[in-house]
Each structure stands twice: as C-alpha cells, then as structure tokens.
Amino acid sequence: MIDNKIDRNLRDIWPILVDEYDQPIMIAKRIGEKMEDKIFKEILLTEEQINDICVRMGNEITKAYENNERPVIFLGLLKGCHPFMSDLLKNIDLKLEIDYMDVSSFFGGTKSVGEVQILKDMTMSVTNRTVVIVEDIVDSGKTIEKVRELLMFRGAKSVEVATLIDKPEGRTIDLKPKYIGTTIKKAFILGYGLDYNEYYRNLRCIGIPRDSIIEE
Numbered sequence: 001m002i003d004n005k006i007d008r009n010l011r012d013i014w015p016i017l018v019d020e021y022d023q024p025i026m027i028a029k030r031i032g033e034k035m036e037d038k039i040f041k042e043i044l045l046t047e048e049q050i051n052d053i054c055v056r057m058g059n060e061i062t063k064a065y066e067n068n069e070r071p072v073i074f075l076g077l078l079k080g081c082h083p084f085m086s087d088l089l090k091n092i093d094l095k096l097e098i099d100y101m102d103v104s105s106f107f108g109g110t111k112s113v114g115e116v117q118i119l120k121d122m123t124m125s126v127t128n129r130t131v132v133i134v135e136d137i138v139d140s141g142k143t144i145e146k147v148r149e150l151l152m153f154r155g156a157k158s159v160e161v162a163t164l165i166d167k168p169e170g171r172t173i174d175l176k177p178k179y180i181g182t183t184i185k186k187a188f189i190l191g192y193g194l195d196y197n198e199y200y201r202n203l204r205c206i207g208i209p210r211d212s213i214i215e216e
C-alpha cells in the first residue's frame with residue numbers, strides 16, 4: 001500500500017518511515033549504498049558484461065577441446081582467479097579437472113615487482129596433459145610465463161592461457177593468451193578477484209578505483 005505512493009524505481013532502495021495511519025512521513029537516506037559506488041570512479045565491466053564474456057569464452061573453450069583425448073586440467077592462479085574460474089567453468093561443457101596454484105608477483109600495492117614467487121603449488125601431475133591456466137589479468141606476462149615454463153618442464157603436453165582481462169601495453173615479454181575475455185588500456189583496476197592490498201576481490205564488477213582508495 002505504501003509502496004504505491006513511492007516512485008517505482010525507488011521502492012527497493014529507499015527505506016520508508018510511516019506514521020500511525022500508515023502514511024509515508026519520511027523517505028530516509030538510502031541505506032546499504034553499494035560498496036561499488038564508493039570504490040570506483042569508473043566501471044569497466046558490469047556483472048552482465050562479465051557474464052556475457054564467461055558464456056562466450058566457455059563456448060569457445062568447449063569447442064576447442066571437445067575432441068581432446070583426455071580431460072583438460074584447468075589451473076587457476078590464486079587468489080585473483082577465484083570468481084572468474086567459477087563462472088567460466090560453469091560455461092564449459094566438458095569433462096574436466098581443476099587445480100590451483102598461488103603465484104605472486106605483486107606483494108601488495110599497484111606495481112608488479114618482477115620477481116615471481118610460487119606460494120602454493122598444484123597437487124596434480126601434468127605429465128602428458130593439456131593444461132589451461134585461468135588468470136584474472138595478464139599484465140607484464142611474467143607470472144604466466146613462469147608458470148607455463150614450469151608446467152612444460154614437468155612434461156605437460158600443452159599449456160594455454162585463458163584470461164578475463166588482457167593489458168597488452170604492460171607486456172615485457174612475448175606472450176599472447178589464447179583465450180581473452182577483453183582487452184583494456186594500462187590502468188590499475190579492482191573487483192571480481194582483482195585486489196588492492198587484498199581488498200575488494202568480492203566486488204561484482206570491475207573498475208578503476210577512486211584516488212582516495214589507493215592513497216588510503
């Protein structure tokens with residue numbers, strides 16, 4: 001009843017206080033303001049756009065490996081791969097295996113420091129296996145290259161890369177991911193797995209943070 005007096009597009013986001021006769025007396029300040037609004041100055045990929053990318057990449061990867069002799073191993077690079085790995089794999093219509101590795105090249109902050117460290121190794125054997133590395137973003141390419149070299153050294157049959165985002169301008173080595181969600185200009189971005197000092201991985205979309213977030 002009260003709802004009918006309130007503009008349709010405001011009904012879900014504004015709490016309404018009513019008097020004893022159930023008449024609206026006040027529309028309070030918007031509650032539960034989305035964290036995204038406070039963090040981003042520009043949104044690059046919305047939830048819907050990310051979903052569309054996962055569907056498209058899932059189909060592409062399904063087609064590429066539907067006749068593969070053995071199931072492909074999808075190797076997620078923690079922690080940034082987590083939401084993307086989950087959404088991408090839901091769209092891959094194949095019998096497959098998953099494993100994870102934690103490899104760090106950032107150590108907090110916004111700049112890659114070059115040295116790549118393996119913090120947690122995978123548990124499966126890759127000998128003679130087709131491996132697809134799943135990454136949130138490829139910047140310099142050093143992280144991926146280090147992991148790719150290691151997997152080839154361990155006897156993998158082939159190693160390809162599926163990344164949600166490619167930042168080719170940051171590349172310092174010759175590396176082109178086979179499966180790319182989208183390409184962006186050089187910028188530090190956050191959300192959907194991508195962090196700043198371990199924060200903001202839980203945001204549903206991806207964007208450029210406000211300056212105040214980075215200076216904090």
Ligand code: IMP
Nearest residue numbers: 112138139140141142143188189194195
């Ligand atoms: P690369 O070794 O320079 O390619 O760095 C890749 C890793 O750095 C990614 O897996 C991310 O964890 C991190 N990274 C690169 N660019 C960004 C960014 O814009 N925001 C957050 N993390 C990033």
Ligand code: MG
Nearest residue numbers: 077078080136
């Ligand atoms: Mg990463």
